[in-house]
Amino acid sequence: MTEGTVVTETGSTSGRVNLKTRSLLTRENKLNVVPVRHWGRGVLAVVSVIVLISVVLGLWTNPNIQWPIVGEFLFSPAILKGLGTTLEITAVSMVFALVLAVVIAVMRISPSRIVSGFAAGYVFIFRGVPLIVLLIFVGNLGLFFQNFAIGIPFTDITFWSVPVKEVMTPFLASVIGLSLAGSGYMAEIVRGGLLSIGRGQHEAAKALGLNGARTLRYVVLPQALRVLLPPMGNEFISMLKASAIVSVIAGGDLLTVALGISGSNFRTIELLIVATIWYLLVITVLTIVQYFIEKRTAER
């Protein structure tokens, strides 16, 4: 920075500062800059601190919130079991969603109009229908389908059949709902990843004698998945949060358990705080893991 710019910048604040700066410059022959004041930032900082303190105090000193109850339930077996179920539902759904997403994304870029059209319809439906609606549908599948059956379509021939009501536990319904909804979003992300791999890679693979499936498996997917890691991390976190919605079909997750307990002791806020603490804790851990994975892949 030159002397000239210092003078013009400080000059805009006040004449006093301007003179002082100039005299310092001549005396010590060294830049001694009075920085521009950012009034807006200062005001925002003060407001932020006030808001923070009042929220914390409001929660902490609130006579309607009994913190000992939060402490009592934070590590209670029921809550921990619910947390375990939440993690389980999320992890299993994520795996299914990812597999479905890859299949749908590959179908979506198929040259066959019927195949890609089917995939487009899939994405449209499962991205469009609200998760809560989807979950209630799946949870109540037994109301409009009697049996799961494997057989020849459009005939009465079946090889294997089981009543829907027997197998459709809340856990399974939760996993199916979350997987379907998640795969709709993820299919689009995966498709973007697949399309990001240039024509040259496809041609190089082809020239070596790889067929389409091998090109996908050994050349395109490994590169695409690397691109997809950060957005998939975000999807995982979204899915963890979305898993709370399975409480509407009593999925046995953290929120289901918390609400269940509050139903008998009427300490709704305390149990919601318990659930909130766990959600934030898990998300913090996931965010840290994601940061390190991203850093490692970026190094390549």
Next chain:
Amino acid sequence: MTAETQTLVRPMVSVEGVDKWFGQNQVLFDIDLQIAEGETVCLIGPSGSGKSTLLRCINHLEEINTGRIRVGDDLIGYREKRGRLHELKEHEACHQRVRVGMVFQQFNLFPHMTALENIAFAPIKILRVPKAEAISRARTLLERVGLAAKADFYPSQLSGGQQQRVAIARAVAMRPTVLLFDEPTSALDPELVGEVLEVMKDLVRTANMTIVVVTHEMGFAREVADRVVFMADGRLVEQGEPAQVLDSPQNARTREFLSAVIR
């Protein structure tokens, strides 16, 4: 290779009456070209004259609209049965491509594999060469292209010249009978061109392969080519021994092109 031996030996690559259209745009016009086994042909011509397209047709990366292309005994892309052409199934087409290697202008190495993996990968997966054998052969090839020390480097850690040498080793590792080069040095900084050309010269001298090189390196063509073929506007305009085509071109288009490239 003289015209005499060409008529005696069945050509390794035979392009017969090939037309190629991109939509409404015809880019190859009635191309006829026979290349003998072991011959090295340099394909030259102005940009947009259809050189890359011709190479890509030979490797069946593009479909032709009329004519036939044969490599060895294979009719590229089709099976002829009772006077009709049947499109090949995917695995048959892949089988054909294994015999024709290709080196690209932009290298197109697989960025998620090391230099060694780039070379050993296809022999293991496609040719079913035992892993240890494929890797030791990949090392030998790396040594031959002067990159033994770079085996575990990723493409992004290599210079353009090094990447192209790995790409050449990758193509050679499949033991193709025909090797196609599409402007292998055009994407390189000038000081890196030499090292790639040296590797290619070594290949021409020692490997028993039929080689087609699209290039603007006239010195290279003069030194290694058995034949130089000049293309313009989608047509084969002139061909012959390097000295003949490069020093005393018969066709006006050839003369014009050569005076433009030889600075």
